[in-house]
Amino acid sequence: MSLTGLFLCTFLAEHLAGNLLLFVNDGGEMYEKYSEFLVSNPVIRTIEIVLFASIIWHALSGFVVWLQNRRARPVKYEEYRLGDNTELASRMTMLSGSVIFFFLVIHLGSFFVPLRVTGSDVGAYHLVQEKFSSLWFSGFYVLALLLLAYHLRHGFQSAFQTLGLRGKGYDSILSAIAFIFWFVIPLGFASIPVYFYFFRRASGAAFTLGLL
């Protein structure tokens, strides 16, 4: 869980770095080139397989661990004040993970499948623009990214604990890096649907002008 989790974290950093090209004000020209590169580069295509395998491994092992942990306490407590001693993020990894998995299915179906598998009439930039014009779609993205933040708030430090790399005198550096992963990166991702919904909506120019 820890190794696949950390690998997926590195992917998130790369994915966000690339997606920040969406903010370049050139009508999506640079983003189209970047998208084209991702689809055609053989190295990326190889890493893609590792990436999908990691997601599946991470989700499956998470599910197995959850199931085993449930079985370890067949009779539940009448009163159990777990919240006194643990963080919310640590208690809801199964919930946040499940929503993220559901999100990934929608996300891949919306962008990966048309751009990489079936082929799309419109370019990548315009597809993004079109999808995020929907309030429901953008709202769901923001909600899923909020849960991703919670998932990583627990998960990032947890991976280092599992690998035995915590409590060795550099915990403050580790929590600073953890902050980037659980807060800055999900915030960066969430800014994309928000930006597109309010300022780059496919048919929403009038709305934007009205808002301003």
Added chain:
Amino acid sequence: MNFKLKIWRQKNSTDKGRFVEYLVKNISPDASFLEMLDVLNVELTRRGEEPVAFDHDCREGICGSCGIMINGRAHGPGHGAATCELRMRAFQDNETIVAEPWRAKPFPVLRDLVVDRSSFDRIMVAGGYISAKTGGVPDGNAIPISKPIADQAMDAAACIGCGACVAACPNSSAMLFVAAKVSHLALLPQGQPERKSRVERMVAQMDAEGFGNCSNNYACEAECPKEISVSNIARMNTEYILAKIR
């Protein structure tokens, strides 16, 4: 002080068990939780009822015998204290107090608040020992161990094996207990001959007993009466990984 108690009563390991409510009156705020149960049991005996069974021995927080889930917390409210060290002043007058046994598959309930913790013993048998013949007690200054290492080993050795870590953990994981035992011996020279096999065997036995997996919630550290740090779990994970790849 007066209290309303809601206590788990179970005749034996096959009985289904249920909660029974009792009233206790005129309890000193300085009485320990176990002394309060003693008062209840005297009253129950007088009435010809079966007294509440609970584990206890030293009653000064060093033996690890006692352990009750009190109001949803292992060893009750507060930190760094076993059930025997918990005073009734920690509760409000007339408060309803829920007392139930540790809940975990490897800790089957034997009677009322007593659970069978022999799964911990079997983990110890699997590797919690040293084979080095250490002889008599050597002079303190003759042992070549630095102060920081000795302190870390001592902090881990403070584990009394009460099972609060398992009881508090949402996954019923025994990682803190096993990690304390592994750390304690892995840090000291006497523990080196079995260093590799110890961690492998103890972890294997822990899994065989049916304890859950650690998901790094750290509820164990918060409820441990000896305040054993989860950094011991990180150390055990390192020991385990190194034992597997070497």
